[in-house]
Amino acid sequence: MPAARVLIDGPSELVFDYAIPDGLPVVPGCRVRVPLRNRSSAGTVLQLVDATDSGFALRPLDALTDPQPLVTPKLLELGRWIADYYGCGFESVVRVLLPEAVRTEENSAKTRKTVVLDQPADEETLAQLAKRAPRQHTILSLLAHAPDQRLPLTELGSAAATSVKSLASKGLVKLVDSEVRRDPEADGQAEILADTPLELNAEQQEALDAILATVPAVRGDGGTHQAGQTGETGEAGKAEDGQAPPAAKPLLLHGVTGSGKTEVYLQAARHTLEAGRTVLVLVPEISLTPQTVRRFRARFADIQDQVAVLHSNLSQGERFDEWHRIRKGQARIVIGARSAVFAPLPELGLILVDEEHENSYKQDQVPRYHGRDIAVLRGHLEGATVVLGSATPSLESFHNARDGKYRLLRLTERADARSLPVIRVVDMRLESRKQKSKTAFLSDPLRNAIERKLTNNEQAILFLNRRGFARSLQCPSCGHVCTCPHCSLALTYHRSDDRLLCHICGHQAVVPRRCPECRDPSIALQGFGTQKVEDVLRKVFPEARVARVDADALRRKNALRDLLNAFRARKVDLLVGTQMIAKGLHFPNVTLVGILNADIGLHVPDFRAGERVFQLITQVAGRAGRGELEGEVIVQTFTPHSPSIQFARHHDFDGFAAQELEMREQFHFPPFARCAVLTSRSTHERRAEFTLQTLHRRLSEDAPPGILIGEPLPSPLVKAHGQFRFQLMLRGPSARPLTRHVQRILARNPLPEDVTVVFDMDALSFT
Numbered sequence: 026m027p028a029a030r031v032l033i034d035g036p037s038e039l040v041f042d043y044a045i046p047d048g049l050p051v052v053p054g055c056r057v058r059v060p061l062r063n064r065s066s067a068g069t070v071l072q073l074v075d076a077t078d079s080g081f082a083l084r085p086l087d088a089l090t091d092p093q094p095l096v097t098p099k100l101l102e103l104g105r106w107i108a109d110y111y112g113c114g115f116e117s118v119v120r121v122l123l124p125e126a127v128r129t130e131e132n133s134a135k136t137r138k139t140v141v142l143d144q145p146a147d148e149e150t151l152a153q154l155a156k157r158a159p160r161q162h163t164i165l166s167l168l169a170h171a172p173d174q175r176l177p178l179t180e181l182g183s184a185a186a187t188s189v190k191s192l193a194s195k196g197l198v199k200l201v202d203s204e205v206r207r208d209p210e211a212d213g214q215a216e217i218l219a220d221t222p223l224e225l226n227a228e229q230q231e232a233l234d235a236i237l238a239t240v241p242a243v244r245g246d247g248g249t250h251q252a253g254q255t256g257e258t259g260e261a262g263k264a265e266d267g268q269a270p271p272a273a274k275p276l277l278l279h280g281v282t283g284s285g286k287t288e289v290y291l292q293a294a295r296h297t298l299e300a301g302r303t304v305l306v307l308v309p310e311i312s313l314t315p316q317t318v319r320r321f322r323a324r325f326a327d328i329q330d331q332v333a334v335l336h337s338n339l340s341q342g343e344r345f346d347e348w349h350r351i352r353k354g355q356a357r358i359v360i361g362a363r364s365a366v367f368a369p370l371p372e373l374g375l376i377l378v379d380e381e382h383e384n385s386y387k388q389d390q391v392p393r394y395h396g397r398d399i400a401v402l403r404g405h406l407e408g409a410t411v412v413l414g415s416a417t418p419s420l421e422s423f424h425n426a427r428d429g430k431y432r433l434l435r436l437t438e439r440a441d442a443r444s445l446p447v448i449r450v451v452d453m454r455l456e457s458r459k460q461k462s463k464t465a466f467l468s469d470p471l472r473n474a475i476e477r478k479l480t481n482n483e484q485a486i487l488f489l490n491r492r493g494f495a496r497s498l499q500c501p502s503c504g505h506v507c508t509c510p511h512c513s514l515a516l517t518y519h520r521s522d523d524r525l526l527c528h529i530c531g532h533q534a535v536v537p538r539r540c541p542e543c544r545d546p547s548i549a550l551q552g553f554g555t556q557k558v559e560d561v562l563r564k565v566f567p568e569a570r571v572a573r574v575d576a577d578a579l580r581r582k583n584a585l586r587d588l589l590n591a592f593r594a595r596k597v598d599l600l601v602g603t604q605m606i607a608k609g610l611h612f613p614n615v616t617l618v619g620i621l622n623a624d625i626g627l628h629v630p631d632f633r634a635g636e637r638v639f640q641l642i643t644q645v646a647g648r649a650g651r652g653e654l655e656g657e658v659i660v661q662t663f664t665p666h667s668p669s670i671q672f673a674r675h676h677d678f679d680g681f682a683a684q685e686l687e688m689r690e691q692f693h694f695p696p697f698a699r700c701a702v703l704t705s706r707s708t709h710e711r712r713a714e715f716t717l718q719t720l721h722r723r724l725s726e727d728a729p730p731g732i733l734i735g736e737p738l739p740s741p742l743v744k745a746h747g748q749f750r751f752q753l754m755l756r757g758p759s760a761r762p763l764t765r766h767v768q769r770i771l772a773r774n775p776l777p778e779d780v781t782v783v784f785d786m787d788a789l790s791f792t
């Protein structure tokens with residue numbers, strides 16, 4: 026007898042099997058009501074199982090809420106893959122596939138009373154009304170001129186209700202509940218102007234052609250091909266009739282900043298819609314959705330309301346509305362952050378992952394999936410084309426392109442034929458000798474450049490790199506950083522026992538009292554905050570309007586949007602900020618970008634440190650000179666000869682990638698290995714440490730071949746949220762054996778009650 030395995034709504038992730046009453050068309054992904062103890066609960070069908078296995082009679086389902094599954098089989102398949110790959114419960118994945126706002130029964134479409142003209146009144150009635158009931162007469166003429174001959178009741182004035190009632194009793198109007206859409210991007214976007222496609226340059230055209238050659242069309246064989254509902258083969262694009270091309274290789278679009286990638290996206294999206302398919306656009310940050318939404322809404326102004334927005338800052342109501350608009354095929358372009366990769370788009374034809382290298386695509390809670398990687402897999406499952414775009418592709422994606430798994434497309438020049446900005450590197454060792462103490466982070470060249478911009482009425486962005494937590498040790502006069510002799514990584518300072526520690530191999534060192542290189546006694550923890558930079562700028566440039574963007578300044582909802590709007594409107598001259606302002610923003614009047622401390626990022630205990638600094642300089646530089654005016658970039662650094670800085674300065678991605686990949690291969694780091702992190706956390710330091718040490722022993726005992734197991738060590742961020750953290754790194758040639766090995770050991774070794782263990786496959790953060 027068939028039964029349904031049901032995930033019960035609610036925080037505890039209960040899963041039970043229920044018998045399916047005869048004739049009830051239950052399929053995976055359906056919403057059902059089931060008996061639980063002596064109540065009725067709502068839940069989602071995870072899969073169909075054979076009930077004869079269980080050996081005792083199952084209770085039957087109460088009811089099928091909706092015969093249409095809310096989650097398509099393809100998305101369920103994707104969910105199963107995620108659970109397996111990242112080593113997490115399938116239930117936790119279903120919770121992201123089917124967001125709370127969509128599941129809860131309290132949530133529903135928002136409606137409002139709307140008056141609709143029902144039957145045109147004849148002359149005689151009108152004349153009578155005009156005389157005896159002028160208010161009813163006015164309402165009728167308002168309705169006659171309204172679009173669709175309908176108006177919300179509230180717009181007919183405060184006393185309209187009685188008049189409408191008597192009009193309704195005469196059969197002239199109807200009062201209905203109509204759905205109102207809660208549009209998350211409605212404010213601030215009212216003034217959207219339609220825009221038209223630009224004529225592409227040769228490289229853009231080539232990229233567009235390559236993309237379109239692989240975008241599947243809806244099958245012409247009568248019934249449209251319902252994405253996600255054909256078979257289990259994972260080859261939805263492989264149409265037997267040969268009309269839709271098979272799921273093609275993902276395309277990596279490497280285009281320098283300002284090369285017109287967005288224009289290519291827009292035109293590819295247009296063609297995909299014309300082919301009868303839908304489009305998913307992923308952006309790395311919620312803060313970047315409004316500008317992307319604006320560009321898409323402007324371009325698709327001719328087909329109203331086709332653009333939906335999905336991200337984790339939506340209200341429950343907004344999410345409910347957007348989700349259902351998407352599912353019903355009313356919104357055929359979805360723009361969103363990471364979790365939008367699960368948008369229930371039917372007939373998915375194209376997935377665009379913008380700034381694919383961004384770490385924010387990785388979710389830092391269970392399930393710890395990577396939005397870009399899931400996009401690639403979803404494209405494969407649904408036969409949709411996947412385009413990964415970036416000016417600084419991740420080495421993982423670039424390596425895949427070199428290996429032939431992805432196809433590489435390139436835009437090598439700025440679309441407006443402007444040259445890339447000149448990047449100047451300022452050696453802070455010389456600067457700090459010149460002007461000790463005063464304004465240590467403001468070199469003469471940067472200060473002069475800011476002055477020039479202020480005089481010319483142009484804008485500047487000053488960028489403070491805050492990766493890591495001022496935990497590496499650097500000498501202010503020679504720039505020397507204490508690094509591990511075994512791992513070429515910066516040692517991390519641990520205050521509790523005043524020592525330096527390597528987070529890969531465990532090497533320990535005493536904290537030097539003088540710089541080992543130049544003997545200067547002032548070697549110290551480096552770091553200064555945006556707040557301090559802002560204060561100093563106000564003093565040095567009293568006439569300038571300065572604003573600061575960092576997590577503190579942005580507590581208020583919409584604070585970032587308002588601030589960026591003020592900057593765009595040129596109400597701010599100097600913008601000081603952290604990573605947040607390094608991404609994709611477009612301000613035509615910005616002609617100077619200063620990076621105050623390019624180094625910090627280099628000396629964190631992370632093998633991707635060099636890659637991140639390269640990305641950062643390149644991306645930040647891309648913010649300069651995007652309008653009519655030439656751009657200029659000043660990079661302040663204590664290590665001017667570091668390869669990340671030099672390759673970025675020369676706009677040489679290939680050079681950087683070649684040398685960095687060589688290093689990764691030599692040290693067995695991704696993309697040449699898979700890397701996972703196992704972390705233990707507890708309020709009891711010893712227990713966290715002991716637990717991880719025990720797991721380490723067990724993991725090492727019968728590790729599958731090729732797996733490298735690092736030492737259990739305190740995390741760089743050793744205490745967070747009141748919990749002590751210890752971690753170890755695991756590496757291996759492929760992901761599954763690693764995940765399975767860890768899962769097996771965890772299953773066999775129950776944890777002490779007050780210790781939690783976190784497994785992060787393809788970890789991007791080592792703090």
Ligand code: ADP
Pocket residue numbers: 223224225226229280281282283284285286287288289440441611
């Ligand atoms: P990217 O996304 O690669 O950083 P954008 O798409 O934002 O680049 O394009 C940068 C600028 O170049 C924009 O102002 C855009 O309007 C302009 N642009 C893009 N393509 C063309 C083109 N074919 N001709 C002229 N200008 C273009």
Ligand code: ZN
Pocket residue numbers: 509510511512513527528529530531532
């Ligand atoms: Zn080491």
